[in-house]
Amino acid sequence: MVAVSSWGSMLREEHDVHMLTNRDTPLxxxxxxxxxxxxxxxxxxxxxxxxxxxxxxxxxxRFIQFDAVTGVLxxxxxxxxxxxxxxxxxxxxxxxxxxxTQLITVGGAIANDVHGKNHHVYGSFGDHVTQLxxxxxxxxxxxxxxxxxxxWFSATVGGLGLTGVITQAEIQLRRFAxxxxxxxxxxxxxxxxxxxxxxxxxxxxxxxxxxVDCTGxxxxxxxxxxxxxxxxxxxxxxxxxxxxxPFMPPVSLVNRFSLKxxxxxxxxxxxxxxxxxxHDRFSYPLDSVSHWNRxxxxxxxxxxxxxxxxxxxxxxxxSLLNEIAKSGQGSFLTVLKTFGNRExxxxxxxxxxxxxxxxxxPNQGEKTLALFAKLDDIVQAAGGRLxxxxxxxxxxxLFEAGYPQLNTFNxxxxxxxxxxxxxxxxxx
Amino acid sequence: xxEIVEETMEETVVETTKKRIVIIGATSRIAEHCxxxxxxxxxxxxxxxxxxxxxxxxxxxxxxxRNSESIIRVLATRFIDPMDIQHLVEGIMxxxxxxxxxxAHGILPDQQACQQQLVDNYEALVINGVxxxxxxxxxxxxxxxxxxxxxxxxxSVAGDRxxxxxxxxGAAKGLVNRYVQGLQHRLAKTEVKVVxxxxxxxxxPMTAEYKANGMPLACVKGVAxxxxxxxxxxxxxxxxxxxxxxxMKVFCNLPRFILHKLEx
Numbered sequence: 001m002v003a004v005s006s007w008g009s010m011l012r013e014e015h016d017v018h019m020l021t022n023r024d025t026p027l028x029x030x031x032x033x034x035x036x037x038x039x040x041x042x043x044x045x046x047x048x049x050x051x052x053x054x055x056x057x058x059x060x061x062r063f064i065q066f067d068a069v070t071g072v073l074x075x076x077x078x079x080x081x082x083x084x085x086x087x088x089x090x091x092x093x094x095x096x097x098x099x100x101t102q103l104i105t106v107g108g109a110i111a112n113d114v115h116g117k118n119h120h121v122y123g124s125f126g127d128h129v130t131q132l133x134x135x136x137x138x139x140x141x142x143x144x145x146x147x148x149x150x151x152w153f154s155a156t157v158g159g160l161g162l163t164g165v166i167t168q169a170e171i172q173l174r175r176f177a178x179x180x181x182x183x184x185x186x187x188x189x190x191x192x193x194x195x196x197x198x199x200x201x202x203x204x205x206x207x208x209x210x211x212v213d214c215t216g217x218x219x220x221x222x223x224x225x226x227x228x229x230x231x232x233x234x235x236x237x238x239x240x241x242x243x244x245x246p247f248m249p250p251v252s253l254v255n256r257f258s259l260k261x262x263x264x265x266x267x268x269x270x271x272x273x274x275x276x277x278x279h280d281r282f283s284y285p286l287d288s289v290s291h292w293n294r295x296x297x298x299x300x301x302x303x304x305x306x307x308x309x310x311x312x313x314x315x316x317x318x319s320l321l322n323e324i325a326k327s328g329q330g331s332f333l334t335v336l337k338t339f340g341n342r343e344x345x346x347x348x349x350x351x352x353x354x355x356x357x358x359x360x361x362p363n364q365g366e367k368t369l370a371l372f373a374k375l376d377d378i379v380q381a382a383g384g385r386l387x388x389x390x391x392x393x394x395x396x397x398l399f400e401a402g403y404p405q406l407n408t409f410n411x412x413x414x415x416x417x418x419x420x421x422x423x424x425x426x427x428x
Numbered sequence: 429x430x431e432i433v434e435e436t437m438e439e440t441v442v443e444t445t446k447k448r449i450v451i452i453g454a455t456s457r458i459a460e461h462c463x464x465x466x467x468x469x470x471x472x473x474x475x476x477x478x479x480x481x482x483x484x485x486x487x488x489x490x491x492x493x494r495n496s497e498s499i500i501r502v503l504a505t506r507f508i509d510p511m512d513i514q515h516l517v518e519g520i521m522x523x524x525x526x527x528x529x530x531x532a533h534g535i536l537p538d539q540q541a542c543q544q545q546l547v548d549n550y551e552a553l554v555i556n557g558v559x560x561x562x563x564x565x566x567x568x569x570x571x572x573x574x575x576x577x578x579x580x581x582x583x584s585v586a587g588d589r590x591x592x593x594x595x596x597x598g599a600a601k602g603l604v605n606r607y608v609q610g611l612q613h614r615l616a617k618t619e620v621k622v623v624x625x626x627x628x629x630x631x632x633p634m635t636a637e638y639k640a641n642g643m644p645l646a647c648v649k650g651v652a653x654x655x656x657x658x659x660x661x662x663x664x665x666x667x668x669x670x671x672x673x674x675x676m677k678v679f680c681n682l683p684r685f686i687l688h689k690l691e692x
Contacts, residue, residue, distance in 0.1 A: 001640070001642075002639065002640060002642050003642070017639070017640065019633065019636060019639075021633055022483065022486070023486070024482070059457075059633075062486055062487070062489070062490035063489070063490045063493035063494060064489055064490070064493070065489065065493060066493045068496075075493075087493070087494065
């Protein structure tokens with residue numbers, strides 16, 4: 001048994017870890033329930049199964065085939081998104097969708113159907129998977145994709161690892177001219193201004209995202225960022241600085257005082273500007289700081305990410321930001337972003353048309369959970385939902401209300417797959 | 429685009445200007461990561477030798493995707509019996525000169541089983557000690573004829589001093605240690621080099637039991653990088669991670685009466 005935790009670092013419990021080493025070998029579960037575990041970058045308990053089995057996929061890290069003419073890549077599920085980018089970018093291909101980090105596995109990206117700053121153009125990760133293989137706990141291996149066994153595919157994309165262990169996938173990459181982006185930074189001073197900017201940027205801008213000051217009690221203010229690829233080829237060389245949070249401080253460095261200070265400085269440092277930025281720096285600013293989660297101290301942190309339908313989006317986001325500011329909790333990086341007007345293919349995929357708000361909270365126990373209860377009420381009343389990949393505590397009724405295809409999904413569950421999250425939210 | 433070549437011994441000589449590398453025990457996790465580093469840097473002519481053909485093919489496909497200009501050959505065979513080794517090495521050498529051989533095979537035996545079952549004991553000694561040095565001997569002898577080539581061989585920190593919890597494995601690796609010393613002496617005036625690598629416990633399938641017990645293990649990528657660097661610099665011997673040099677210095681100088689009180 002080995003102690004394993006996820007990125008939020010709140011649970012560190014013993015697991016029976018089985019390293020998967022061969023994509024063609026059936027799962028051997030010995031009748032114990034288990035769940036796939038990649039790099040453990042999910043924030044909550046979707047990848048944890050205390051006391052039970054974890055099928056670690058990080059040694060399934062082989063490429064299988066890459067066609068530099070069509071841009072179709074086949075690889076094992078433990079390959080990192082950063083490995084793919086490094087391999088294919090020199091030949092002019094890249095992943096169409098990556099989240100705010102590329103240090104995650106392909107299997108995790110599919111099981112959580114991750115999204116990025118270009119959702120309105122490219123959808124989510126699962127939209128670009130053309131086939132995948134599942135190792136089921138009954139010892140069988142099955143293939144599914146958008147053109148065969150489509151129901152299994154819809155259940156597995158965003159399926160939280162509960163339909164089986166994803167062992168390999170085929171992904172259609174996209175062509176790109178340059179890894180450099182033309183970026184624009186625009187400060188905004190009200191929520192309406194944010195929505196106006198987001199709507200105006202949907203046509204004509206490939207990446208949109210915004211940072212919002214989560215401490216502002218009176219007015220909403222933030223920084224809107226949008227970017228398009230540079231069309232003329234430029235050098236691929238990006239001398240990225242990298243660092244690490246070298247130790248775990250005894251208490252969280254994110255507190256009421258540092259929060260106010262950071263948010264104020266951050267807002268005031270960003271003026272209306274245009275500049276050319278490398279894709280990696282724009283898309284994965286935190287990848288250059290390893291172990292950044294240690295900043296929250298030994299008690300760890302929660303991330304809260306919701307999506308609210310557009311009709312109720314304005315009022316709900318205003319209420320959410322107001323509750324958060326009143327509580328004095330929150331983090332340095334609060335993200336506010338609109339999703340494109342497209343449904344996800346996964347039955348339990350998170351992205352849907354609307355607006356999404358995401359931020360970290362240092363774990364302050366009851367105080368933090370009490371705030372979440374208030375936020376949950378706002379989300380539920382507005383017809384929104386929370387992102388399971390980020391979650392460690394949402395109530396089951398909020399999950400059920402947010403994911404209307406849950407009953408259909410349950411028909412595709414692998415009875416041998418179970419996680420702390422599935423027991424909490426799906427009852428088994 | 430080059431294809432993955434399935435090798436047979438009767439295959440004709442392939443002339444190539446690419447650097448020619450052979451890995452014995454190519455399904456070893458450390459060896460696989462070394463191969464990834466080699467194909468990352470340049471297009472090479474690589475022969476993967478191992479017992480499990482399906483596994484070798486998976487590794488070959490991966491390396492081929494990583495560098496489609498490289499020639500990746502797969503050779504599934506046994507290399508424990510001296511005649512098998514002789515045959516294997518001659519076959520490889522008839523295809524042309526080899527620039528580098530990495531000898532990476534090994535198993536981590538159950539010490540208790542080795543004490544109780546001499547068959548297990550014998551197998552552990554042969555696989556970890558006798559077979560690797562015979563492979564080295566055969567390649568070195570061929571390389572000496574053309575006065576060119578490097579043999580890198582993976583030993584272990586366990587070979588530096590015997591201790592009760594793994595002396596069978598340690599003795600086999602100690603044999604490798606001493607054998608390499610002799611080869612290095614013999615080849616001192618030639619252009620043939622032998623590099624001995626001594627990894628500490630590394631995160632590979634071989635150490636799965638250590639990992640399950642929560643023992644800290646070195647990252648295989650770092651170990652592979654150290655090996656590739658040591659070969660590049662033609663070092664005689666390298667510990668990886670480097671901290672093991674100091675740890676083993678202390679451990680080897682520990683007075684016997686202290687060691688005998690320790691449960692290590």
